[in-house]
Amino acid sequence: MAIDLRMFTPARVSLGRTGHSLPTADLLRFQLDHARARDAVFQELDPAALGLPHILLRSAAGDRMTYICRPDLGRTLSEESRARLQKGSWDAAIVVADGLSAAAVQRHAASLLEQVTPRLREQGWRIAPLTVVLQGRVAIGDEIGAALGAQLVAVLIGERPGLSSPDSLGIYLTWDPHSGRTDAERNCLSNIRAEGITYSAAAERLLVLMREARARKLTGVGLKEDVPLLNSS
């Protein structure tokens, strides 16, 4: 084949073959990437290194193994953390959670928020104090948003580490957060990382979604994000 398909995609195209199988070098490269992704799952978030003023919270899952096997605990705040939240009246709350990749949060959360929070404030949004959650899942944002008295909650969370992407950040947006919200009631932006969606593109889309959510008082399947393709060649 004259063109190298690898110019166009980070996917593992144009691999070699021996018979119908992978050559040794490709096989071992895959095994190494899997080993790295496994290690990323068990890495811990260092909240102080985020460089963002925040309220530190913990879910009811005390450690990583509990977190992995008990999603219900990862969706609930610990007793102590619950007591740290005060009810106010906010247009939106931003929650940063480690999820399944602390590395994603460590690398991308602060840079992304730099392009979001100031612009929201300029547009007159009242933003609740930032919270950072350890061993947190997406739905923990519902409890936090409700406890803070926020109309809308945006959860920035480390996504499942992929083989080539151990540090991908996702954002989940939920209108009127309260316990019992379903995934169909959220909008999601995913793949925020160096090789995925850039901070500025993600910020742009998040701001559009937040504006629309507020205007229409909803998130989820009723709120379609109509954005052009990044590359329409």
Add this chain to the structure above:
Amino acid sequence: MNLRELLAKASPARSGDELAGLAAGSAEERVRAQMRLADRPLSVFLREPIIPYEADEVTRLICDSHDAEAFAPVAHLTVGEFRDWLLSEQATAQRLQSLAPGLIPEMAAAVSKIMRLQDLVSVAAKCRVVTRFRSTIGLPGRLSTRLQPNHPTDDLQGIAASIFDGLCYGNGDAVIGVNPVADSPARVESLLRMLDRIREHHQIPTQICVLAHVTTQMKALARGAPLDLVFQSVAGTEAANASFGVNLSVLDEAWQAARELHGGANVMYFETGQGSALSANAHHGVDQLTCEARAYGVARRYQPLLVNTVVGFIGPEYLYNGKQILRAGLEDHFCGKLLGLPMGCDICYTNHAEADQDDMDALLTMLGVAGCNYIMGVPGADDVMLHYQSTSFHDALYLRSVLGLRPAPEFEAWLERHPSLVPESWLLT
């Protein structure tokens, strides 16, 4: 212990049932439950819906569409006797096909719980479910693949690169199906137009699909997008489907629209997976294998071209390790086939599960022996958008090679006509 509890306690061990608090408390309790389940008459599942008829539209669908005449040949059997019958010479491919509309999902789930892996393989291998759109999928001696050319930003050239790579390895005869990053009508339309251009230009006898939410696909269709198959994830309870933003009437509408477009062919594509109902807190105290079988009850209504379980995608809180994923993949394939569905499998795992490529090789090989209609074809097994490992283009070649399987006949003929696009045609035989 009621039937629902008995079904749960009889389930082979898995983390999702433990998470739900439904699993047997000990190994002995599990086998005792399996023994009791084996003694229950099959017909009990018709008399005692495990989720009340009034409370759930999936139960209503299952009860109202049951074919008593088709059920008659096995109506007198217990669950245990049904296993014996399924494995006996009496249960021919023809008889199994006639029986399918007489079985309800709970019966398939129940019998699977007292079957070993080789039983699940033996019976599934006798079930043939053949569907057609541009290609014919599920014929004996054939193995198809969904080419899954996902890209982290939906870049059209990037997606096209993965498609050409996959075609060169003889992948893509079940469908070329993209999971989009953004669930918007404009995005779905652009992707469908690109896929359609490639398919048209090369006259590839396959189908295209963009796996957005069903309502987004309908909006793209209204904008004039070239839609082949309508995709949707489905689950086994009304409440779990609601968490996906669908119900039977939404699916009915989409089915109707696609049939009008394509003249009554098999036009739907569904994905399922154990654990989705519990994940949505919508399981009604029913174990995840039984919920999964009920999702096939939903899918069956729509005569789909393709149905696959995405078995290891949901994560270790539902299927903890390679052993649990292996068993679940074979259970799902068996239950679906027994109920008359054209089952494929996304043989997969996530990086937070205790599983690796060796586990996938075992499931891949067993599903090949079981006559699985199709598997996924992902470049190098690494989905760079959804962040999980599925099967690679190479994996399909491996399975075809060791088991003497070939692609769908129309696609095989196309590959032979296009040696320039597919230089290594020897790989296909």
